[in-house]
Amino acid sequence: MSKEDFFIGWSAQTPRVDRRFMLAASAGLIASAAGAGALMASAHDSAVGGRWDGVVRDWTGLLLSEPYPLLRTLDLDGTPRTAFLATSRKTAVRAPAHLDGAFVRVRAGLIARDNHAMLAVADGEAGIVADAAAAPASLLDWPAVAAGDVMLTGEILDAKCWFGAMRPGFGRTHKACAALCTRGGLPLAFCVGSVCSLGGEAPLLLDAGGRPHGRAILPLVADPVVLRGRLVQVGDVQQIRADLGAIHRL
Amino acid sequence: MAHGYRVVQWTPFKRAFDSVLLLSVAAFLIAFIAASLAAFPGERAVSAIQLLIRAFGACAFALLTLILMIGPLARMSPRFLPLLYNRRHLGVTCFLLALAHAGLVLVWYHGFGAINPLVSLLVSNPRYAAIVGFPFESLGLVALLILFVMAATSHDFWNAVLGPRLWKALHMGVYWAYALIVAHIVLGAVQGEKGPIYAIVVGVGAALVVGLHWLAGAREVRADATLAPEEEGWLRVGPALEIPDQRARIVTPAAGERIAVFRDGAKIYAVSNVCRHQGGPLGEGRIVDGCVTCPWHGFQYRPQDGCAPSPFTEKIATYRTRIEAGVVFVHPTPEAPGTSIAPSLVEVSTP
Ligand code: FES
Numbered sequence: 364m365s366k367e368d369f370f371i372g373w374s375a376q377t378p379r380v381d382r383r384f385m386l387a388a389s390a391g392l393i394a395s396a397a398g399a400g401a402l403m404a405s406a407h408d409s410a411v412g413g414r415w416d417g418v419v420r421d422w423t424g425l426l427l428s429e430p431y432p433l434l435r436t437l438d439l440d441g442t443p444r445t446a447f448l449a450t451s452r453k454t455a456v457r458a459p460a461h462l463d464g465a466f467v468r469v470r471a472g473l474i475a476r477d478n479h480a481m482l483a484v485a486d487g488e489a490g491i492v493a494d495a496a497a498a499p500a501s502l503l504d505w506p507a508v509a510a511g512d513v514m515l516t517g518e519i520l521d522a523k524c525w526f527g528a529m530r531p532g533f534g535r536t537h538k539a540c541a542a543l544c545t546r547g548g549l550p551l552a553f554c555v556g557s558v559c560s561l562g563g564e565a566p567l568l569l570d571a572g573g574r575p576h577g578r579a580i581l582p583l584v585a586d587p588v589v590l591r592g593r594l595v596q597v598g599d600v601q602q603i604r605a606d607l608g609a610i611h612r613l
Numbered sequence: 614m615a616h617g618y619r620v621v622q623w624t625p626f627k628r629a630f631d632s633v634l635l636l637s638v639a640a641f642l643i644a645f646i647a648a649s650l651a652a653f654p655g656e657r658a659v660s661a662i663q664l665l666i667r668a669f670g671a672c673a674f675a676l677l678t679l680i681l682m683i684g685p686l687a688r689m690s691p692r693f694l695p696l697l698y699n700r701r702h703l704g705v706t707c708f709l710l711a712l713a714h715a716g717l718v719l720v721w722y723h724g725f726g727a728i729n730p731l732v733s734l735l736v737s738n739p740r741y742a743a744i745v746g747f748p749f750e751s752l753g754l755v756a757l758l759i760l761f762v763m764a765a766t767s768h769d770f771w772n773a774v775l776g777p778r779l780w781k782a783l784h785m786g787v788y789w790a791y792a793l794i795v796a797h798i799v800l801g802a803v804q805g806e807k808g809p810i811y812a813i814v815v816g817v818g819a820a821l822v823v824g825l826h827w828l829a830g831a832r833e834v835r836a837d838a839t840l841a842p843e844e845e846g847w848l849r850v851g852p853a854l855e856i857p858d859q860r861a862r863i864v865t866p867a868a869g870e871r872i873a874v875f876r877d878g879a880k881i882y883a884v885s886n887v888c889r890h891q892g893g894p895l896g897e898g899r900i901v902d903g904c905v906t907c908p909w910h911g912f913q914y915r916p917q918d919g920c921a922p923s924p925f926t927e928k929i930a931t932y933r934t935r936i937e938a939g940v941v942f943v944h945p946t947p948e949a950p951g952t953s954i955a956p957s958l959v960e961v962s963t964p
Contacts, residue, residue, distance in 0.1 A: 369899050370691075371911040372698035377626045384692050389633040396637040396675070399814075400644035403671050406810035407649065409657035452725040530660040535805030536722075539737035539750060543726035582739070586746055612746075 408534070413476035413527025419485050422446070423494050425502045426467045428458035430569050431550040434469060434482060435502040435598070443501045445600045446473075446480040447550050448491075449523050453540070455548035456484045459491055468494040476526045478599060479552075479565065483528075505598035507573070515555050515603065516589045516613065519580065521545055522552040525565055538585035545584050551576060553590070553603050566594065566601040571609075579607055587613040630699045634706060641672045662721045667802075669714035671814075674798065676707040677791055678818040685829035687909075691897070694908050701767045704787075708764040711757050718750070749801035756793035759786045769890075777889055795819050840865050847935070847942035850874045853881055853959040854939065861905075863896035866945035872932055874943055875900060875916050880956035882916035883932035883943045890927070918953040 370381050377385070424436030424446070431447055432455065438444040448456045451472065470490050471482035484490045521544030524532025529540060533554060545551060552565040570576050573595070592605025645668040649659060659667070680703045686693040723730035723737070738748035763784055765771075772780045795815055803811045841848040841864040848864055856862045856876040863886055864872050871886035873896030884905060886896045893909030900906065904913035904922060914921055919929040930947035934957045941957065948954065 369901070369906075370695050370698070370908075371901065371906060372626065372695070373624060373911050375624050377629075377695075381692070381695055385629075385695060388696075389629075392633060393637045393640050397640040397644040399675055400641035400668070400671070401648035403810055403814060404645040404647075404649035404668070405652040406808050407659075407667060408806050408808065409653040410659050410663075412656050414656070454727050530658065530663065535749070536801055537805075539733060540722040542737040543723065543728070543733050547727045 408531060410530035410532075413474070413525065413530065413532070415472060415474040415483070415527050417472060419470055419472045422469045422471055422482060423466065423496065424469075425498050426458055426462050426465055426469075426491065428460075428463045430567075430573055430575055430602075432456055432458035434467070435498075435505070437499075437502075438480065439473070442478075443599065444478070444480050445598055446482045447522060448482050448484055449549055450487055451483040451485065453521075453523070453544045453547045453549065456491075457488050459488055462491060462493060466494050466496060466498040467491050474523060474526045474528050479522070479526050481523055481526050481528075481550075507602075508596045510594040510596050510601075512591070512593050513603070514589065514591045515553070516587065517553050517555040518587060519568060519584050519610075520552050520554050520565065521584075522550040522565075522567065525552050525554065534585070541585040542581055545581055546578060548575075551580070551584075564601070566603040569602050569604045571604050571606045573602070573604055576607065580610075583610055583612060589613055626695065627699060627702075630695070631702055634702060638672060638676070638706060638710070641675065642668050645671060662717055666714055666717045666721065669710050669717065670798075670802075673707050673710035673714055674794060674815070674818065676703060676710065677787075677794065678822055680704060680707060681787065681791060681822045682825055685825035688829040688832065689825075691908065697909055698911070704760075704767055705764045708757075708760040711753075711760055715753065715757050744800075745804065747800050749797050749799075752793045752797040752800070756790040756797060759790040759793070763787060763790075772890065777891060781891055791819075791822065836863075837865055840867055841943075843867070843945075844942065846944070848872070848945050850934075850941040850943055852939050853936055853941045854961070856881075856941070859900040861896040861898070863894070864943060869945065869947065870930070871896065872943055872945070873905070874932075874934065874941060875905060876959070877903070877916060877956075879958050879961045880916075881934050881936065881941055881959060882954070882956050883934045884914060884916060884919050885930040885932075885947060885950075887929070888912055889921075889929055895929070917956065918951055920951050 370378055422434060422436050424434040427433050427435065434446045434448060436444055436446055450456050469482060470485045474481040474483060518533060520533055521541045523544055524537065524540060529537060531537065551568040553568040554565045588610050590605045590610040592603045592609060595602040595604055646664055649664055653659060680700060683693060683696045683700055687697040719730045719734065723733040726733055734750055740746050741748060763786060766783060798811060798815050803815060841850065848866060850862055850864050853876060856874065858876055858878060861873040861875040864874060866872060872883050873886040874881065874883045877900050884895065886894055888895050888907040888909065890907065890910055890912045893907040895905055895907055898906045898908040900916065905916050906913050912921065912927065914929055919931045921927040928950035930950050931952050931954045932947060933944040933954055935942050936957045936959055
């Protein structure tokens with residue numbers, strides 16, 4: 364090896380042999396970086412459905428505070444729809460007590476997936492105001508109809524992310540976020556099946572009495588679980604009602 | 614403690630190196646984002662922030678894998694030495710990618726909530742006793758802290774202040790960081806994904822790093838196993854003229870560091886094989902401008918006394934040599950670093 368072949372980093376001259384090797388190595392490196400990036404990205408999981416369209420609109424409807432603050436309203440296409448209420452953060456919005464059961468107007472952005480909907484209320488509690496109009500008959504009297512006992516496997520999710528606030532909003536890497544939303548008091552959904560990412564049904568998860576679970580359920584959020592419970596249909600919302608003791612990690 | 618450190622100027626090579634580095638990182642990120650958008654259009658698209666989180670994380674892992682491959686590759690072929698020279702730039706870039714990944718995760722997954730994002734990071738999943746379901750985020754956080762300490766102390770100033778031994782020990786932390794990152798991905802993204810792609814990528818990356826280290830290590834062990842033959846307390850190096858001019862032959866004594874025996878024309882010198890900078894193999898370097906020059910980052914030492922030329926202050930041990938019937942012998946006991954020793958002279962026939 365001649366002196367010219369010895370590489371010294373601080374020297375202004377790069378040896379000729381090195382230069383040829385380095386050029387080839389550089390081209391190879393850039394090409395394989397692009398290849399590796401493309402390979403990993405084309406095979407990772409997709410989001411599958413749901414979106415937060417970012418447009419803040421006026422929504423009118425019947426305000427109910429149970430089991431979670433929600434608005435019975437008409438969807439963009441006029442279909443009667445239950446839209447749960449949240450802030451635009453990972454926290455619940457309180458329904459003003461004096462407006463419970465009243466016809467109200469809310470400025471909010473729509474988060475929707477299939478026939479599931481949530482409204483991110485722009486100004487929080489203060490953004491919910493009484494509306495002079497009367498509630499249309501189609502929004503009144505949605506009785507709870509029991510639909511049988513079931514045993515289901517799946518994942519407990521926060522409904523907001525699942526409906527489309529996060530894409531994807533399920534699984535291992537999303538677990539911390541789901542826990543944060545649960546702490547924040549947002550509604551929980553139960554995504555049925557072993558693989559949430561394939562879509563499928565996600566009934567609202569409540570305790571056996573039809574009330575929210577609260578923070579005690581935190582350790583089970585976003586892990587695969589099996590539960591025994593009762594399916595109940597209220598209007599367009601399917602609920603799965605199961606006590607904490609009837610939910611087990613797989 | 615050596616307080617002098619090399620103030621190294623920008624060279625065309627360094628500029629080219631950094632350009633290739635930045636181009637590669639950009640190529641990875643752009644290809645990742647473009648491929649994901651192409652593969653998952655419309656309703657199936659991953660949100661922009663989550664896509665960036667994946668892209669930065671994947672790129673940091675790929676880069677760290679590459680960084681850890683350079684060491685053993687350079688041990689096996691001198692062609693990779695130029696990569697070793699500028700490994701610091703790779704390390705700092707890797708830290709910045711990991712930082713971007715972590716920062717976005719903190720804001721996106723842990724932000725906007727009722728509790729502080731940093732608190733959320735540590736308490737959102739308290740199942741530290743579980744294996745499946747372990748809070749993998751904490752592993753990434755520890756790895757990021759290690760990478761931070763290493764990036765912050767990567768400059769030669771710190772090598773000079775801390776001393777090469779402590780500096781090296783500190784920077785061996787990169788292996789811990791890599792192990793933590795592998796666990797972070799396996800317990801996180803790999804468990805979360807339906808497809809096998811992340812499992813395959815992590816498996817291949819880790820296998821490359823472990824495999825190359827094993828190969829390079831096996832060579833070292835073999836080299837250490839062939840001790841130089843001893844004659845009356847002196848180690849036999851071999852015929853003087855078989856040492857290429859300006860180069861060295863490395864001999865392994867029964868105890869202590871390896872010894873590099875250099876030939877500079879008719880003069881034979883012996884110095885420690887271990888560079889004071891980061892322990893580079895001086896005997897694989899050469900004599901440039903009358904100085905032994907380390908193949909790793911180009912530190913220099915005068916062969917007659919082991920001292921770096923002024924203004925630098927590093928010193929390495931020197932060894933006594935003698936020549937008998939054209940054969941070089943070296944005494945295995947090192948002299949104190951900086952001890953001046955006259956060279957043994959060999960007759961070089963000029964054709
Ligand atoms: S190890 Fe860095 S110059 Fe020798």
